Amino acid sequence: MALGELSGLKLGQATRDAFGDALKDLGAEYKDVVTVDGDVGNSTRTEPFAQAFPDRAFNVGIAESNMVSVAGGLASSGKTSVVASFAAFLLCNAYDQIRMSVAFPGLNVKLVGSHAGISIGEDGPSQMGIEDVALACSLPGVAVIVTADGPSTKAATKAMLDHKGPTYLRLGRPKAPVIYDADCDFTIGKANVVKEGKDITLIANGLMVSAALDAATALEKKGHSVRVLDMHTVKPIDEAAIIAAAKETGRIVVVEEHLAHGGLGSVVAMVVCKEHPVPVSFVNLGDTFAESGDGDGLLEKYGLTADSVVNAAEGLLS
Amino acid sequence: MALGELSGLKLGQATRDAFGDALKDLGAEYKDVVTVDGDVGNSTRTEPFAQAFPDRAFNVGIAESNMVSVAGGLASSGKTSVVASFAAFLLCNAYDQIRMSVAFPGLNVKLVGSHAGISIGEDGPSQMGIEDVALACSLPGVAVIVTADGPSTKAATKAMLDHKGPTYLRLGRPKAPVIYDADCDFTIGKANVVKEGKDITLIANGLMVSAALDAATALEKKGHSVRVLDMHTVKPIDEAAIIAAAKETGRIVVVEEHLAHGGLGSVVAMVVCKEHPVPVSFVNLGDTFAESGDGDGLLEKYGLTADSVVNAAEGLLS
Amino acid sequence: MHGPRTSPTESRSHPGTTDVPLVEAFSHAEQLTYRLGRASFRPKPVNNTYKMDEDQKLSIDELKKIATTLRKHIIEMTTAANSGHPSSSLSAVEVVTALYFGGFMNYDAKKPDWPERDRFVLSKGHAVPVLYAAMAEAGYFGVELLKTLRRLGSVLEGHPNLKRLPGIEASTGSLGQGLSIGLGQALAARVDKTKSKVFVVIGDGEMGEGQVWEALAAASKYKVGNLTAIIDQNGYQQTGATKDVLDMGDFQKKIEPFGWHVQTINGNSMEEVVDALKTAEAVTDKPKMIVSKTRKGYGILPLLEEAGDTNFHGKPLPPAMAEKALAMLS
Amino acid sequence: MHGPRTSPTESRSHPGTTDVPLVEAFSHAEQLTYRLGRASFRPKPVNNTYKMDEDQKLSIDELKKIATTLRKHIIEMTTAANSGHPSSSLSAVEVVTALYFGGFMNYDAKKPDWPERDRFVLSKGHAVPVLYAAMAEAGYFGVELLKTLRRLGSVLEGHPNLKRLPGIEASTGSLGQGLSIGLGQALAARVDKTKSKVFVVIGDGEMGEGQVWEALAAASKYKVGNLTAIIDQNGYQQTGATKDVLDMGDFQKKIEPFGWHVQTINGNSMEEVVDALKTAEAVTDKPKMIVSKTRKGYGILPLLEEAGDTNFHGKPLPPAMAEKALAMLS
């Protein structure tokens, strides 16, 4: 069964497409915005912006380190730099440049990583961003956003441009089930309760919000009342929403298309241990690279499915 | 008061010095070992090895990306590559090379990062590895080791060379208080109980083991029984030791010279939430870069002291 | 005429991936090799190093036939996978053919871990279909395996994975790292005092990665005479012509000052490729670069022109177009 | 003769660092400036751009005097800090002096955020003492602040920190990034249609970083005529002579093919530095490189020879040696 089907969601835009559309649409109004690309603008979807505003778009070729520091230089001269590549190449291949040319000076650079997660499919591990959230959160002062669907990505794109300071936006390649209305709000740092419930809370972001909603549907059928939180901002984390979940539902499952280490799960765990210890289960990629294959098959094989979430939840509920 | 003084420890070698001595001493026996440096061998202390075995030592200049992939190439041809730089430059500046040239193929490369933490002092944030543990743990299959003193670093260096597969060893710049005997054992993945206790457990690694011991001494004076765990391996984590601490002492403080995100604290939190939820407090750098200054002054200013640990512990004990 | 049977077992296991059903399925399949009427393409051991007998060496015409076979494999497997980078693979066919079948590389497809083998590193990892095609023809595994390209469970991943497929010498896919890896392998041969040589193929767009220039400088420092790099200068990168995206211009002028021996050739001419590799073979006191000027999609250019996209980056030929392409190559 | 009073307030606050006691202590101190008998060194606004009047321009002799002053500051502040990189700073003194005081850079020390200013990026950030010395003499802050170098709380960190010290244009210290940052600033000036120019100083060891070569290629693509880079070729890097560690040889031969205008000069000759900067100023259709051949520790070479270490990398002069050095410079 396709992601989101069980909970009645329809497939919509990929988050990278929604970002690309929003960026282009905002381009005229946000005159300080420039883009810096590393030969993958047709994949990250900065291309429409670049075509509309060629004087504000720079493609420096396959050279991610230079790409990021150029973006930092532009930002230090007052520009709002949007620098985009595959999440894996942006975060992994230009990490020190993000650290020193962007995060340490606290410049207004918007880091955008597409092709996050294993759902990109056939290209395989070299192109999959599975550690990007851990890396982005390890940069002091950088806000980290992982959106679930097209509408919220559009809103997040605007919120990101309005936010002063460095941010990271994680985007996916495949079409995503639509969860939010077209005119939805987006507040950095404020989790969305996409479903209320009182026995257990599923905390997810990205594509996994749909998996969590499917799991919730399945669990409700079995008589459990399930809360689903879209924790679209990993940093700064919405501690209040987590504490409320711990106190009010007593059990938490965290679901993400990311390695176990340094992802949303680890952030939630620290908040829970510090503020209100309750049992938490984690559904994620663990500590492994994936492989080539079709996106759905990979999610299945590596356990990033509604079924896994249901199992984890039932483990806590029993 | 100097680190370790309260608990009667004497200053010994810096962990980087102990590593350098051990590497050179093991060089004759471990004939497959080669070193790859990026113009900082006199800082990381690979220099003695390079002088003793010039044909097996390569200094590729200030070019960390090349440095790491060269080490990967050597390892793919059967060498045990030891590649060393400042933690910040090794992990941040060559992350993608570690990911693709080392971790993904699972090659036998020993990544060694010196100058970790803020205790390096005057050189300031650009040279401080404060995110290296988060980054290293985000590499599937890489073992991550953070040693506390000279003797255990020597033993860890040997254990690392004996271990098949990629590993990361984190080293400090300042002299470290001596905790272990000269002939101590070191087992990757097995935490050491450096002090028994039953009211609370302090889990630490690196220089912070000494801070934890000082804190334990202070807390014992106030009538608390305190366990101190040297969690020298962050990955694979010693789940059993953490679960025992949670069950037997009911409270945990995690202390590390690292950002909050993705460090030892986050790993402990996930284990605790999953296996046996109890209150945990965290003493770390939080989410900030530090600054220039003397090492002791910086540890003080950024709260990486025995006092901070005592406060955190008392918060849990009261 | 059958070549050697192969058994590409997973000697190196992959964390999290315990099943490799597609490999098993084909491990005992007949090996078709290159169908040229030669008995086997396995170089024989001579004085503890593997050398090809003179009478085993292939003529230029025979190499061209293999090249055509590889081109067909490339098109078939990417169209079957419905993804991949055929045009990037096609430009490099002559170079890869000459290396694997022209007697320039010593290897044993049945003993892929033979320590004294020569190494081939495909730094532009997305062009791996050309490498899989060559490996199949060389006897590393059965050609039937090719049609499992990019399928879940197959060892023929979208980019080369050293851990899962014996004979792959470097896990690439993140551009820029292959020359450094090759340099490490060249240095290992020096430490071990073996005669191993290393060959690295790099994309012209990939030359934008600074790491390649780091490796150029370091290779020169160590005067690695056993390292040969080939730039597949096909004039395009992902988002357009290299002259528009990042014009590196004349590679020879840029690389000679780095202390390399450099030749510039037409890399889609088998004659020129073989000549250049011979010339490079004779240079043993410094690293060697061959700037191989090629056309992206060489072999089916009229079809790409017809489709209005002479880059055709990262997309398979639709089935009908693939059929035309195969016909064109026959 | 007093220069402008300065008040280097923390306009950009640092997370986790709320106190800057050392700055406050010196913020109202007298500004000594460069003691040359000139009234002020603040270029005046002319037609909405800041230009120095002809009669304000300093002679070569005056520039040499400033250079000597900077050298003294470098030695004093690193010895006071008991850490830092005096030899790396000393080699670049002529270049930095000419840029800040020779009329090549438009800036206003009292308005460090003036958008149309020219930018100076010290890519080899460990040489920041030379920059702090120049900034103090130019009036960004009081010279008394120099002796707080590297002390806890001081804005004069061990490497330049854009966030804490107005007038610093890039946070460096991880080698290799400055040219890219400068390129971004040069492109921003193009987008904004301002006349801002950018100057970047790079170490010769630092040239090993591939990112610099990425930036060289990209700057050429964008033909940034407002970007000038200077390689401080002092012949040493951290672990030895560049010719032993990573010999880049002749930078001019390597960089010209990247499409840059390149000059090679004696960078410890104020005459040659000023001439080269004038020549570069006149080239406006492509990026410009000055290969500045210098001596690491220039100004106190006999003392380094006496100490048996002509690299003297990353260590301050012991007090007695510093005293000799200051005497030598007087």
Ligand SMILES: Cc1ncc(C[n+]2csc(CCOP(=O)(O)OP(=O)(O)O)c2C)c(N)n1
């Ligand atoms: C580090 C990195 N950045 C970006 C990509 C995405 N990418 C894959 S192929 C390609 C273009 C490669 O161009 P070129 O090297 O000329 O090879 P060609 O396809 O033309 O043979 C890009 C940008 C990548 N794989 N790795």
Ligand SMILES: Cc1ncc(C[n+]2csc(CCOP(=O)(O)OP(=O)(O)O)c2C)c(N)n1
């Ligand atoms: C990315 C990075 N790698 C290593 C270092 C450590 N380091 C500081 S200075 C230095 C040597 C610099 O040599 P060079 O560029 O020639 O400058 P010089 O000191 O000779 O002026 C090194 C290796 C660093 N700061 N950044």
Ligand SMILES: [Mg+2]
């Ligand atoms: Mg190309």
Ligand SMILES: [Mg+2]
């Ligand atoms: Mg130098």
